[in-house]
Amino acid sequence: MPEQRREHFRQSRLTHDPDPFKRWLRGGVEDLGKPAVEELLIDWLAPFMTEAEKDRLIAWNLGMSL
Numbered sequence: 687m688p689e690q691r692r693e694h695f696r697q698s699r700l701t702h703d704p705d706p707f708k709r710w711l712r713g714g715v716e717d718l719g720k721p722a723v724e725e726l727l728i729d730w731l732a733p734f735m736t737e738a739e740k741d742r743l744i745a746w747n748l749g750m751s752l
Contacts, residue, residue, distance in 0.1 A: 718726075724747065732740065 728740075728743065731743075735743070
């Protein structure tokens with residue numbers, strides 16, 4: 687994590703202002719890139735999805751139709 691972002695995050699926590707934290711988080715997600723974000727979303731959503739929903743999501747991501 688770049689030092690500037692780390693300092694920005696620390697300052698936002700000290701002031702209890704959620705907006706700088708949200709901007710920092712959004713910037714971090716953008717830095718990860720689309721494939722990493724998609725993988726994280728699938729990992730986070732997996733416990734809440736049925737097997738059919740998981741299969742449909744994977745097929746949609748691959749450009750297929752089920």
